[in-house]
Amino acid sequence: MKIGDTYHRSITLTENGRGIRIIDQRALPWELKFVELHSANDTATAIHEMWVRGAPLIGAVGAYGLAMAIVDDPSDENLAHTHQQLFETRPTAINLKWALDAVRDAVHDLSPAQRADAAYARAAEIAEEDISLCKKIGEYGAEIIRQLHAQNPQRPVQIMTHCNTGWLATVDIGTALGVIYTAHDAGIPVHVWVSETRPRNQGSALTAWELSQHGVPHTVIADNAAGLLMQRGDVDICIVGADRVTRNGDVCNKVGTYLKALAAKAHHTPFYVALPYTTVDASLATGTEIPIEERSAEELTHFTGPANDGCLTRVRMTHSVALNPAFDITPAELVTGYITERGILPKI
Ligand code: MRU
Numbered sequence: 001m002k003i004g005d006t007y008h009r010s011i012t013l014t015e016n017g018r019g020i021r022i023i024d025q026r027a028l029p030w031e032l033k034f035v036e037l038h039s040a041n042d043t044a045t046a047i048h049e050m051w052v053r054g055a056p057l058i059g060a061v062g063a064y065g066l067a068m069a070i071v072d073d074p075s076d077e078n079l080a081h082t083h084q085q086l087f088e089t090r091p092t093a094i095n096l097k098w099a100l101d102a103v104r105d106a107v108h109d110l111s112p113a114q115r116a117d118a119a120y121a122r123a124a125e126i127a128e129e130d131i132s133l134c135k136k137i138g139e140y141g142a143e144i145i146r147q148l149h150a151q152n153p154q155r156p157v158q159i160m161t162h163c164n165t166g167w168l169a170t171v172d173i174g175t176a177l178g179v180i181y182t183a184h185d186a187g188i189p190v191h192v193w194v195s196e197t198r199p200r201n202q203g204s205a206l207t208a209w210e211l212s213q214h215g216v217p218h219t220v221i222a223d224n225a226a227g228l229l230m231q232r233g234d235v236d237i238c239i240v241g242a243d244r245v246t247r248n249g250d251v252c253n254k255v256g257t258y259l260k261a262l263a264a265k266a267h268h269t270p271f272y273v274a275l276p277y278t279t280v281d282a283s284l285a286t287g288t289e290i291p292i293e294e295r296s297a298e299e300l301t302h303f304t305g306p307a308n309d310g311c312l313t314r315v316r317m318t319h320s321v322a323l324n325p326a327f328d329i330t331p332a333e334l335v336t337g338y339i340t341e342r343g344i345l346p347k348i
Pocket of ligand 1: 093
């Protein structure tokens, strides 16, 4: 990831090698704030309160959280307890369970004294693998963008995305945004329509900030403007990420994805989902079985932003009861293809 002219990663180890340093994403785009997590409890809070978010990053941070718990107490009981504690922080993104299972399985047959080092080694592998998966996804996906540009060289390829799927949502590079960065870095002209992604505004607050840092041309739109832009022919392709994809190819992703997919179908706009294998849940047949996280209604009823003095302030936007499902399901038949580390797949 590039912030200013400096390369960063979403996770780095602290000096003693036992904690992790992350970006507190709640402060963006106003402030770039790094914080350290030193315990499983810190980690659980950071995931639940969305200091970190995005399916692959939640997985990698969760893996380190389980390793931190093992340093404190390597017993089977603590391993099972902390696995469950971290798993419950966010129920929808399957990458979290995948990563927690991976750390648990790596230490399960070891003696208590051997467990901590093995857990950190597995967590580091998960983080490194995430970067290489994103790199491959980016390379395969960029070919689609290259072809679209060849078909219409008069204008930059117009890409619509939703939520945040970039280096803030992964350990580095990103999935759907990784495709866009790879295409941009290869010299293919692109322009990104960034939907704001109410209610947490991952689009306008995070994706737009990332794209600015990387110098990628983009425009923020209200979520509800997506249909109009597709109807007008202003969108060549939609690319989104995923929190969980089931055996039949149904895609669970940030709420609002489904409406974009419906509009894309109506206007013959290709609709691609970029994901690593760690986002596939082969245990579920269809998307209707996925638990949809329901978050606090206050995310909808209140808005936080800087006041004139620069201090973050919170304003209420409605007095009514609100419902805040955080994800939705896009049926497989609306998906043109899946951009994966194994190539572009018509089916998962
Ligand atoms: O609630 P969030 O911000 O964690 O949701 C993130 C998304 O929905 C992303 O699209 C998804 O995790 C893919 S990130 C590569």
